[in-house]
Amino acid sequence: MNFPSKLIEDAVSEISRLPGIGKKTALRLTLHLLRQPETFSQTLTEAISKLRTEIQYCKKCHNISDQDVCSICLGARRDRSTICVVEDIPDVLAIENTSQYNGLYHVLGGVISPIQGIGPEELKIASLLSRIDSQKSDDPVQEVILALSATMEGDTTSFFITRKLKEKGIKVSTIARGIPIGGELEYTDEVTLGRSILTRVNYNLE
Amino acid sequence: MNFPSKLIEDAVSEISRLPGIGKKTALRLTLHLLRQPETFSQTLTEAISKLRTEIQYCKKCHNISDQDVCSICLGARRDRSTICVVEDIPDVLAIENTSQYNGLYHVLGGVISPIQGIGPEELKIASLLSRIDSQKSDDPVQEVILALSATMEGDTTSFFITRKLKEKGIKVSTIARGIPIGGELEYTDEVTLGRSILTRVNYNLE
Numbered sequence: 521m522n523f524p525s526k527l528i529e530d531a532v533s534e535i536s537r538l539p540g541i542g543k544k545t546a547l548r549l550t551l552h553l554l555r556q557p558e559t560f561s562q563t564l565t566e567a568i569s570k571l572r573t574e575i576q577y578c579k580k581c582h583n584i585s586d587q588d589v590c591s592i593c594l595g596a597r598r599d600r601s602t603i604c605v606v607e608d609i610p611d612v613l614a615i616e617n618t619s620q621y622n623g624l625y626h627v628l629g630g631v632i633s634p635i636q637g638i639g640p641e642e643l644k645i646a647s648l649l650s651r652i653d654s655q656k657s658d659d660p661v662q663e664v665i666l667a668l669s670a671t672m673e674g675d676t677t678s679f680f681i682t683r684k685l686k687e688k689g690i691k692v693s694t695i696a697r698g699i700p701i702g703g704e705l706e707y708t709d710e711v712t713l714g715r716s717i718l719t720r721v722n723y724n725l726e
Numbered sequence: 727m728n729f730p731s732k733l734i735e736d737a738v739s740e741i742s743r744l745p746g747i748g749k750k751t752a753l754r755l756t757l758h759l760l761r762q763p764e765t766f767s768q769t770l771t772e773a774i775s776k777l778r779t780e781i782q783y784c785k786k787c788h789n790i791s792d793q794d795v796c797s798i799c800l801g802a803r804r805d806r807s808t809i810c811v812v813e814d815i816p817d818v819l820a821i822e823n824t825s826q827y828n829g830l831y832h833v834l835g836g837v838i839s840p841i842q843g844i845g846p847e848e849l850k851i852a853s854l855l856s857r858i859d860s861q862k863s864d865d866p867v868q869e870v871i872l873a874l875s876a877t878m879e880g881d882t883t884s885f886f887i888t889r890k891l892k893e894k895g896i897k898v899s900t901i902a903r904g905i906p907i908g909g910e911l912e913y914t915d916e917v918t919l920g921r922s923i924l925t926r927v928n929y930n931l932e
Contacts, residue, residue, distance in 0.1 A: 522819070522822055522823065523819070524789055524790045524791060524796060524797065524798070524815075524818065524819070525781065525790045525791060525792045526792060527773075527776055527777045527780055527781050527792065528777070528781075528790055530773040530776070530777070531773045531774060531776075531777040533773075534769055534770045534773040534774070535770070535773075535774075537766070537770075538755055538758065538759075538770075539754070539755070539758050540751070540754075545746070547816065547819075548745070548746075548816075549744055549745070550777065551814070551815055551816060552744065552745050553744075553774060553777060553778060554777065554778070554781060554790070558778050558779070560743070561774050561775065561777070561778040562775070562778075563740055564740045564741070564743075564744075564774065565771035565774050565775050567733075567736040567737045567739075567740040567741075568737060568740075568741075568759060568767050568770065568771050569767060569768070569771050570733055570736070570737075571733045571734065571736070571737040571756065571759060571760065571767070572759060572760070572764055572767040572768075573764070574733055575731065575733050575734075575760060583730055584730045584731045584733075584734055584760070585730060585731060586731045586732055586733065590730055591730065592730070608757075609730075609757055610753065610754075610757060612730065613728070613729070613730070613753070616728055617728065
């Protein structure tokens with residue numbers, strides 16, 4: 521594509537480096553920015569620069585944070601005896617939005633994937649173990665919930681962490697796999713359906 | 727959605743103001759920016775700020791330009807006797823990329839649309855007429871090609887401009903409507919097909 525201006529060309533090439541945005545979309549966004557008042561791009565660029573320069577990660581759970589330790593780890597009403605291990609930051613957001621969990625988190629920053637060259641050392645697994653040790657005296661961790669993807673990599677990571685935690689005598693659980701609420705039986709894949717039968721739970725009339 | 731950090735919240739809300747980008751995509755882009763080296767967001771924000779502060783519009787054809795007058799209007803090898811009228815800047819890019827047109831352009835900045843409150847005064851129609859007048863002595867414009875969308879608004883605008891130009895005795899043409907190259911007859915909508923029969927052209931064996 522030939523651009524009438526170097527400025528357009530630069531903006532398009534920078535914007536199209538973002539994931540899921542191609543040259544055509546980048547051009548559409550660029551022209552949109554030009555049509556908006558100048559404050560629009562100003563607030564946008566300020567938000568992006570600030571994001572990158574001022575962001576911090578919680579030194580306990582590795583979640584995004586405005587301070588040294590995040591608001592979840594500092595939360596007075598959180599249950600410190602339970603840690604939910606997740607792959608990445610969006611997972612924390614997703615679980616928080618369910619309002620069904622009141623414990624702490626631990627963000628691994630990925631899962632073990634030999635193909636991509638990600639071993640246990642690249643993840644925050646050692647940090648999880650030392651965190652559990654340091655909490656031992658005042659707030660002992662009783663349960664670790666593994667909330668990783670139901671993929672081979674996720675399962676490998678779960679297995680690896682479980683083995684480490686069993687040595688410490690900590691209860692390890694994993695989130696339930698099964699048919700989604702509202703999902704129809706006949707359209708569920710057989711692996712999920714099979715697993716949901718094997719891991720059936722008692723039906724309680726409450 | 728609850729965000730763990732004000733910085734994330736600001737970035738997501740700013741990015742999601744862009745067209746076609748919702749909250750979820752904005753969050754994905756924000757987290758991507760965080761994962762990249764700092765130079766990534768730096769070059770991105772610089773390109774966007776520069777774009778908005780340094781961009782200029784050609785005072786002749788209203789296309790985007792790095793200078794006062796754009797490279798097409800200044801082009802020594804362009805045919806000054808033909809002006810192609812388009813709706814917006816992407817249309818200039820699209821026609822330029824065909825390499826089939828060697829004349830000048832005129833960017834209207836939209837089409838007449840009473841529903842959206844866009845009348846002929848909001849568009850660069852007066853500027854087109856005065857441009858033709860000022861070129862009269864040295865480079866008289868002989869033909870104006872209307873390359874507007876084949877919509878009701880586009881047709882209204884074409885009609886309005888044609889009436890103004892006919893007063894000046896300038897030849898007005900419009901780009902051909904018909905079946906796209908490679909398009910199959912049976913899948914073409916009847917309006918296009920009907921129009922392509924009415925506006926059939928002589929078949930030349932060259």
